[in-house]
Amino acid sequence: MAEILVLVDHLxxxxxxxxxxxxxxxxxxxxxxxxxVGSGFDTAKDKxxxxxxxxxxxxxxxxxxxxxxxxxxxxLAKLVADGDVAAVLVPGTAEGKEVAARLAIKTGSGVITxxxxxxxxxxxxxxxxxxxxxxxxxxxxxTRGTPVVAVRPNATQPEPAPxxxxxxxxxxxxxxxxxxxxxxxxxxxxxxxxxxxxEASIVVSGGRGVNGAENFTVVEAxxxxxxxxxxxxxxxxxxxxxxxxxxxxxxxxxxxxxLYVAAGISGAIQHRAGMQTSKTIVAVNKDAEAPIFxxxxxxxxxxLFDVLPQATEEVAARKG
Amino acid sequence: MKIVVCVKQVPDTASxxxxxxxxxxxxxxxxxxxxxxxxxxxxxxxxQLAERTDGEVTVLLMGPDQGTETxxxxxxxxxxxxxxxxDDALHGSDxxxxxxxxxxxxxxxxxxxxxYDLIILGSEASDARTSLVPAxxxxxxxxxxxxxxxxVDTDGANVTVERLTDYGHDVVTSxxxxxxxxVEKINEPRYPSFKGIMAAKKKPVSxxxxxxLGLDAAEVGxxxxxxxxxxxxxxxxxxxxxxxxxxxxxxxxxxxFLASRKLV
Numbered sequence: 001m002a003e004i005l006v007l008v009d010h011l012x013x014x015x016x017x018x019x020x021x022x023x024x025x026x027x028x029x030x031x032x033x034x035x036x037v038g039s040g041f042d043t044a045k046d047k048x049x050x051x052x053x054x055x056x057x058x059x060x061x062x063x064x065x066x067x068x069x070x071x072x073x074x075x076l077a078k079l080v081a082d083g084d085v086a087a088v089l090v091p092g093t094a095e096g097k098e099v100a101a102r103l104a105i106k107t108g109s110g111v112i113t114x115x116x117x118x119x120x121x122x123x124x125x126x127x128x129x130x131x132x133x134x135x136x137x138x139x140x141x142x143t144r145g146t147p148v149v150a151v152r153p154n155a156t157q158p159e160p161a162p163x164x165x166x167x168x169x170x171x172x173x174x175x176x177x178x179x180x181x182x183x184x185x186x187x188x189x190x191x192x193x194x195x196x197x198x199e200a201s202i203v204v205s206g207g208r209g210v211n212g213a214e215n216f217t218v219v220e221a222x223x224x225x226x227x228x229x230x231x232x233x234x235x236x237x238x239x240x241x242x243x244x245x246x247x248x249x250x251x252x253x254x255x256x257x258x259l260y261v262a263a264g265i266s267g268a269i270q271h272r273a274g275m276q277t278s279k280t281i282v283a284v285n286k287d288a289e290a291p292i293f294x295x296x297x298x299x300x301x302x303x304l305f306d307v308l309p310q311a312t313e314e315v316a317a318r319k320g
Numbered sequence: 321m322k323i324v325v326c327v328k329q330v331p332d333t334a335s336x337x338x339x340x341x342x343x344x345x346x347x348x349x350x351x352x353x354x355x356x357x358x359x360x361x362x363x364x365x366x367x368q369l370a371e372r373t374d375g376e377v378t379v380l381l382m383g384p385d386q387g388t389e390t391x392x393x394x395x396x397x398x399x400x401x402x403x404x405x406x407d408d409a410l411h412g413s414d415x416x417x418x419x420x421x422x423x424x425x426x427x428x429x430x431x432x433x434x435x436y437d438l439i440i441l442g443s444e445a446s447d448a449r450t451s452l453v454p455a456x457x458x459x460x461x462x463x464x465x466x467x468x469x470x471x472v473d474t475d476g477a478n479v480t481v482e483r484l485t486d487y488g489h490d491v492v493t494s495x496x497x498x499x500x501x502x503v504e505k506i507n508e509p510r511y512p513s514f515k516g517i518m519a520a521k522k523k524p525v526s527x528x529x530x531x532x533l534g535l536d537a538a539e540v541g542x543x544x545x546x547x548x549x550x551x552x553x554x555x556x557x558x559x560x561x562x563x564x565x566x567x568x569x570x571x572x573x574x575x576x577f578l579a580s581r582k583l584v
Contacts, residue, residue: 014399094468101455110546113450130339144546180464185491245504249448250333251504259583280581295558298577302566310571316582
């Protein structure tokens, strides 16, 4: 059976959930081989095995991570050239999509981004995308080369299916052009202890109604009680109340958690484009006419500074 | 320093978008066309870098006739000249084809003639949101890729950016020329002044078609796409569920609802 390559997203061997989702999806398409770039394979191995990677191509030479994007694309292109590869799945993150971009050009292959599902059919690999803020569902195929698909995080429920995760070291002679840009410093912000925004199954977001950086503690408290991530609308980020990385919407992150809580967010199309595919949406807003209420499963018309703390307390009480 | 900034005209983000049933491409007639918002940051960054280095900014756009408006906007912000690649055969181009056309326009004598130190783009277009083109362009041109920049610095020989990451940022550096893509919030895009708008009318815009670029119609547009839309369907819009007015127990009611969905 042909190989399905899955590019592992990890930080020093700490495997991101999106990788497990890709491995789960890849199992229905062919024989699953993970591709692990950088250090930390020993830490990652058990997770990759648990979720069905039969083989793991490991490339841990320092120069692969010293330069952004291009080395990973070259490594994958080499694996595609040397093996019998039916498709390459990469995480639908900013970097994953860029790796997909370069790989597509290198291998003369079509590429699809932001897939929410990938299935095998008579026409080959079919990718499903949810576009225009989830209002339209599109099915696409690749008509040239080896399909390269960037899969959106949180689109699949990861399911274990143990396999060997047998390590196969792979060496790649990087071209000069892959080494043109160099990472000279890696700045890691202090960890909040909360799940990553795009991977979280619960997201609590604050908007204009939060009215100040210091008031975001109210949003954070509910997120922490629920075990969720914190997001912010563009208005809140533009006002400097919350970091850019947390922005949900058209020009920020797209999230599709099990539960999305919108607090003090009016629900402009800019915001809806980033959260409309969430499974359950609830909102708290003072304005009964706020467009966010058009798409909620449950809405509270009220002051978020009353409703959120009470909800936080109630969640804590129920959890005992 | 010579800077080329690549811009795209897109449907206004404030409008609802739909696909056309006949060819599964975006219905661009139904909505107002504007400069892709992220590209405004790219233009502003190009202008600021040019101002610091006594440089020149060329704006490059691929798209239908009405794309001229977007080029004029960049010129009225302060860019010096424009290149407009327009050809009926380009309709339906995917990122693969778009990057091929931009690369050809950057290289060709009729276009930028290979004379540039920096190529700057927005990190994403608000319509397709693939973020593929900057990386594809770097790959095709064999140039360093410094993308998702929240800060750009250059001393005329090298360029250094802060590349936004999920965990913070990476500092990435390379020689010139290089391909840079910027994220929003890197700067405050200026509004065109009245003087700028008047001056823009006199600035040169060259129009190129596929023949000028030595490209074959079969390589671009829907015909040259390496992926194909098989079908699409419009989802029914979400409908409002239960709305309650907070009478002092709104938080508790909210949690009861979450519990009923097994979310707590």
